[in-house]
Each structure stands twice: as structure tokens, then as C-alpha cells.
Amino acid sequence: MKRDLSYLSTCPIAVLGGGAVGKATAADCKLAGREVRLYSKSEKSIARLDKTGILLDGIQRNLYGFERSGRVFLDIVSTDMRKVVKGAKLIIIGVPALSHEYYLKTLVPLLEDGMIIHTFTDNYASLLLRKLMREMGCTKDVIIGGWSSAPYGTRIEKICGFWTNHVGIKYRAISLRGACLPMSDIDDFMESVKYLPCMDSVTLGEGPQRGDTMLDIGFANVNPVIHVPASLLGVSSMENWSLVYGNAPDSYSMYSHGLCPSICRVQYQFYQEECKLAKAIGIASPYYSYESFFSRRSILTQEYMGLDENGKDNVIFPLDKPCDEGNTGPNSIDHRYITEDIPVGCKIYHDFGVKFGVPTPIIDSMIVLGGAMHEKSFFEETVYNLDYLGIGHMTRDELLDYMYNGRYVKKTS
Structure with a gap:
């Protein structure tokens, strides 16, 4: 049954990751008028944000000329993930794949019913998050999905090795391929995109594409x-x-x-x-x-x-x-x-x-x-192999049933 997602229009947006993608998505959503919180495990990556804010600009090339620029000050910037995600029903994960495990393990105990998680770029994070939820005994009702890429090509300005809080967008995507695990949540996952301002160039462009399971999204990267x-x-x-x-x-x-x-x-x-x-x-x-x-x-x-x-x-x-x-x-x-x-x-x-x-x-x-x-x-x-993602033991039919319907078959000894 399709869910009522109207609560997403006013909920805080939590962005996890203080790199180029994290800062760009956080600034983009804040420029659109949303309450935005930013978490990073690194103090250095979010240093001085209280004084400088994030300056978002750049060419932002795209077919339809969508552009959003400016300097913003976020509502919360913290190395305490609990403070950032509490009550935030839209969660954006924007960190390199090799940092996924740390961020996801920290997130699992903080999950709340009704949260929708978007990972840019997914890189099998959705499979890993579902696996960690099983291992950590988390049964919260959340929607977990991700995307083949980030909504933009973006870089943080660096001056002689010093990282600034200036983020330049080279291009904005007009179409991205996304999916969720399981695919039975796909209608709600795609509906939630409308409430993510960082996806506006996609929503107003060619639109998001429905991928064929999270494995497709891995291949679409x-x-x-x-x-x-x-x-x-x-x-x-x-x-x-x-x-x-x-x-x-x-x-x-x-x-x-x-x-x-x-x-x-x-x-x-x-x-x-x-x-x-x-x-x-x-x-x-x-x-x-x-x-x-x-x-x-x-x-x-x-x-x-x-x-x-x-x-x-x-x-x-x-x-x-x-x-x-x-x-x-x-x-x-x-x-x-x-x-x-x-x-x-x-x-x-x-x-x-x-x-x-x-x-x-x-x-x-x-x-x-x-x-x-x-x-x-x-x-x-x-560490990356099929067992690490929790699927190495599955037959083809079991794997597809898990991807589409969420029925997980445990590994037998």
C-alpha cells in the first residue's frame, strides 16, 4: 500500500558526510529553504563552517540550465550523528564506499520508523545497511535505496593543499538511476525524490529512472x-x-x-x-x-x-x-x-x-x-566480496527474491 509521505515536506534533512558530495547536497537543500543538518566523523572536514558557511557555485552545466548558488549556514553541523539524524526522516549518505561501514554501523542504532535513506553513490551501501540491520537486530520500518551517481560532479576548492568550504559544481545530472532494497518499496522511494531539493535538476529534467534492483544500481555506476x-x-x-x-x-x-x-x-x-x-x-x-x-x-x-x-x-x-x-x-x-x-x-x-x-x-x-x-x-x-554484502551464499533465485521482495535466506552451516 502506498504510504502518505507528506511529512517529508517539512522534516529536517540529515546529510552524512563532510566531503564534496555531502557539502554540495547539504548546501543545495538549504538554499531551497529546508532545515538541513550535516554530520562528519572528521572535525577537520567541517571546521569553520559556523563562520564561513558553505559557498556553492560553479558552472553547473546541464541540458535544462538548472542552477542554484549561494552561501548558506546549516542548522546543525556536528560530529555527533545522533544529534544530526534525530527526527530527520530524509537521510542522505554521501561518503566514499570505503567509509560506508563506519557510517552505516553508527547509523543503525539511530534509525527511526519512517526514515528514507538515499545514498549517493550507492556502491552496494543498501545491501550492506540491510545486512548490518539484521546483524544488529534493528527492525525499524525504513526505506533504503541509492543511486548510480551523485546529482552533480562537484569539487571542494583547495588552495595549496588547504581545503576550503567553497564547493564548485561542474555539472548537474538531469537523470539518475535509482532503486531500493527491497524493490517492493520502489514507489515510495521514487516519490520521496520530490522532497529532496538536491535532486531538483533531475526531477525537473529527464526525471529519475527506476533501476532493476540494487544490483542494477551497482552496475549502473x-x-x-x-x-x-x-x-x-x-x-x-x-x-x-x-x-x-x-x-x-x-x-x-x-x-x-x-x-x-x-x-x-x-x-x-x-x-x-x-x-x-x-x-x-x-x-x-x-x-x-x-x-x-x-x-x-x-x-x-x-x-x-x-x-x-x-x-x-x-x-x-x-x-x-x-x-x-x-x-x-x-x-x-x-x-x-x-x-x-x-x-x-x-x-x-x-x-x-x-x-x-x-x-x-x-x-x-x-x-x-x-x-x-x-x-x-x-x-x-x-573486504568487498559477496559475503561482505550478505549475498555470497544465495542461489540466483534466492538472490533475486531478496532483491525484489526482501525475503532473506540465511546461510546454513
Whole structure:
């Protein structure tokens, strides 16, 4: 039965995470007139916010010209999550995947009936949260879901290594793919988007897309397929960018300076392996044409500039011309484009491949190369596997029943 979600129009919004996504979503929602609270486990990431507030601006490129800018002071800024989430029925989680476990374990005892959790980018956080709720004995009536990406490409301004409270948005999404666990909550989850101002460019643009389970949302995350091949195969350009070529530090962009036709071909084959995995599991996944990969923004462009009537990208940034459209980064092999997208995104693809008998040689080669650069094995030195998400023991039918209907089958000894 469809729920009455009118209470979401006036409830406080709690944002968990003091990085670029957390600060951008918090400022965006506050600029729209909502009560907004921000939590971070790091004092440093929220330092001086009481004096400076958050300045949100930037190009904010998108097909429909949606823009929202200004300086805001949030209602609560704290390292005490209890203070931030109490009574806040809309919860936004905006932290890197490797921080999910800490944030989610802290959140579980604070959950209240009627809360709706949105994670940007989900990266299997919804599966992990449901698992932690089972382990911690939490039975609160909450809706848990997430998105294939954040509503924007955003960066915090850094001055000579010093992080400011100025957040610049490069682009705003006009369409994002979302789902929830279980999918029986999908109508209410999608309805709740209307009450999230940080999703206004999506709501007023092409609209949110319903994904086919949270596994689909994991596969719809474009970060592994774009970031990993371009970062690893373009590593010499990155490492020589300042030292040899004399460019300004931190000005390197994987999109603007790393992509080339050969890397784009690898990205497309990586994507083809994702498609085979989704088919073997029995879920839908996003479609991207071969041509869409051969652009300086790769398949990301359609997220904010859309497709034409023939399903082609409205905008292509040619590989044979200079372009400063892309965000900067990575600036070292310790960047999240490698240290998150390989041990989380690529590793889970590999594990699904092993479980369902789908070879993933391109994806596996990325895990091997990234590990070699770090002188470790990303196959072994990561907590991310199917058991970590609570689904490693399930058959295909059990897995899909859990995704769609929430019926969880416990592992037998």
C-alpha cells in the first residue's frame, strides 16, 4: 500500500558526510529553504563552517540550465550523528564506499520508523545497511535505496593543499538511476525524490529512472568503467604531468588529458563484461552505444546533457580536440578512482563472474594492474566480496527474491 509521505515536506534533512558530495547536497537543500543538518566523523572536514558557511557555485552545466548558488549556514553541523539524524526522516549518505561501514554501523542504532535513506553513490551501501540491520537486530520500518551517481560532479576548492568550504559544481545530472532494497518499496522511494531539493535538476529534467534492483544500481555506476581503465592506462601522463611536462600540480584531468581511442576501446569491452554479468544474474542494466565511449566525457555526458531523438548523445567532446570539461584528477595512484573503484566496483564484478560462470578478463586485468602499481593484491586486500554484502551464499533465485521482495535466506552451516 502506498504510504502518505507528506511529512517529508517539512522534516529536517540529515546529510552524512563532510566531503564534496555531502557539502554540495547539504548546501543545495538549504538554499531551497529546508532545515538541513550535516554530520562528519572528521572535525577537520567541517571546521569553520559556523563562520564561513558553505559557498556553492560553479558552472553547473546541464541540458535544462538548472542552477542554484549561494552561501548558506546549516542548522546543525556536528560530529555527533545522533544529534544530526534525530527526527530527520530524509537521510542522505554521501561518503566514499570505503567509509560506508563506519557510517552505516553508527547509523543503525539511530534509525527511526519512517526514515528514507538515499545514498549517493550507492556502491552496494543498501545491501550492506540491510545486512548490518539484521546483524544488529534493528527492525525499524525504513526505506533504503541509492543511486548510480551523485546529482552533480562537484569539487571542494583547495588552495595549496588547504581545503576550503567553497564547493564548485561542474555539472548537474538531469537523470539518475535509482532503486531500493527491497524493490517492493520502489514507489515510495521514487516519490520521496520530490522532497529532496538536491535532486531538483533531475526531477525537473529527464526525471529519475527506476533501476532493476540494487544490483542494477551497482552496475549502473559508471565510475569503474570510466575511471579505472583511463586512470591505469593513462598513469604515465598523470605521474609526469607536473614533474616532466611542467604543468600546474592538481590540474591533471583523466578526462581531458588521459583518454584516447585505445583506452576508450578498453572501456567499451569492460562495459560488455558488465552487460554479460547482468544478463547472467537476470537483471537489467543501462545501455550505452559504442560511439558514446569515444568522447572526452565518455558515457557520463548523457547524465547531464541527455540524448537526442535517435538515442545519440546530444553533446560529444571529440578526442582529437582539447577540452577542459572534465573534473580534475586523479593526481596519484592513491586517488579514489583507483583505491575505491578497483577494490569495490571491479572486485564485486569479478566475484559475480566467478559465482555465475562469466569470464571477466578485462575487469580482472584492471584489478591485477592496479594491484601491481600498489604492490599488493586487490583480489585479497579488500573486504568487498559477496559475503561482505550478505549475498555470497544465495542461489540466483534466492538472490533475486531478496532483491525484489526482501525475503532473506540465511546461510546454513
